[in-house]
Amino acid sequence: MKILFYDTKKYDKDSFDRVLPKYKDVEIEYVESDISVKTARYAEGFDGICGFVSSDLSRPVLERLHKYKIKLILLRCAGFNNIDLDAAKEFGMTVMRVPGYSPEAVAEHAMALALASNRHIHKAYIKVRENNFSLVGLTGVNFHGKVAGIVGTGKIGAAMCRICNGFGMKVIAYDVYQNPDLDFVEYVDLDTLLKESDLISLHCPLTNDTYHLINSGTIDKMKDGVVLVNTSRGALIDTEDLIKGIRKHKFHSIGLDVYEEETHNVFENREDDILQSSITSRLLSFPNVIVTSHQAFLTDEALEAISIITMENAKSYMAGEPIEQNTLSK
Template sequence: MLKIAFFDTKPYDKEIFQELNKKYGFEIIYFEERLNDKTVKLTEGFDVVSIFVQDKASSLVINKLHEYGVKLIALRCAGYNNVDFKAARDKIHIVHVPAYSPHAIAEFTVSMMLTLNRKIHKSHTRTKDLNFSLSGLLGFDMYQKTVGIIGTGKIAKILIKILKGFECNVIAYDLYPDTRSAEELGFSYVSLDELFIESDIISLHCPLTKDTEYIINANSINKMKKGAMIVNTGRGKLINTKDLIEGLKEYKIGSAALDVYEEEDKYFYEDFSVSGVNDDVLSRLLTFPNVLITSHQAYFTKEALNNIATTTLDSMMQLDEGKPLENEIAYICDENGCIIKKVITQK
């Protein structure tokens, strides 16, 4: 029987994994701590380590896991930028959850667009204070607006279907264009510069790589329409936050909806309502009336949690039974770093 260490465990994680594990029968120990260089000592004696987006599988962590005999890192998410693949080569298998609920994230993305555009969050706060004025709540029709999608994976394709229901004009950029889907769904691929220039709304759905890190920066912001909306439900470091703040201050960016933040691992999923946050950049973002921030919750539905748990436990069962790992991340490494060879993932 496999002995498994779960890190960064929240009550809802424990509840669903305990219920589903009745079918698998693994020995699971749940840790509230996040996996990092300081907590890796907790993994001694385990066969599998399961981590989430804020855990850090650094080279030191990987080497310690290998020393302790850990055979598998099971990511409970689609993203994998928190793993040092070069250190893991020939030492440990890495699996992830390719598609826990693309619908959840696509639907949440649209809800952020609508909330920010129509100032629903501000209106709700006002009316609770018996202020029924419409001043400052003016929005725009989504109808015939141009929405630029960066990354056209599973989430983006579902988002495009929803946006076409609003009769939006959808354009997209992807390093690997899916021309068949473009024809079927009625959107067109354009260059990245053209997307920045033409879009009223820009939504990010690409993985975080060396090519996409800070894809939204001062240079790209300068190319955008005055008053453009930026929506990010992907990864925090797709946006250079300081450049975004300058764009907001100069009224180049009309509004921004962020479910992720580049330094979110220090704060997201925890309660700082009493102690406050020691982050000047995040604090500045929170002062803008035209910025909507949520704490990486786009994925957070019952269906998604169930899919995460089932896929993760299935991967562990495959390891236990000596079967091929269906959701293993394949990669190649050289002196310049690692390249993912084949991975089906949510963009």
């Protein structure tokens, strides 16, 4: 089976090349370009393609892939809001993802953002490099004894709950489904979580119900001086409303690994470009905001798990028995 990997970075190639010898019946080719209507033609002659979290797998792209007789679409990520599943089903394509690889990797990055933004590590690092050892503007707050509000308690959210519990925080959570393994967590409604939490961390999928979950209305319900972290999906937060909240001094600090405008920025070097929208630039201008480039997943352990699960997905498809829990469409 021949699979074309789109949007390939060095760490992707290194990781997959390490596990590939175990899968003798699979041949991989890598391209740096991400998939689009234009680049879909690269898939001609292949049996399947592999995309990532920002890959465009809309109906027009899937139509092109169908033209080239692509039957398998692998996603080397958990999220799948970037693919038109109805179109994939219509074209008889099997879509498989990596629903869980290293929840601790993402949760640890979420806490890293919370800590770094809270204690202004980004500002302190820059100041000291310029021989400025003043402590002005670097005051943080203790997390110990405070309330952590976790929105979404799947594998990643559960890992974040455990980290916060280890910091000596009271952990409350909001989720449609309660996780029975989190006996130290108090489940509350969303309004209660917003009102009581000193730290709010988002770990829920992006759906019609969660789109712009954080908006002017929900921000107004939060405590003044709250720390907000998002490592899930950018569109969980209405960025314009977030900026208004920042300007009203609602937040002590904010840590974002994802944001609404990230599609054309994520994983790319754009240091010589002039950004066409001011939203991202405005976020980066605030001294109490840290933005990273969708890197929460990026650990050796997570990359290895993603590679193995993706290859196992391909193997199971070849055997005619796609792994059920990893399959979105068939």
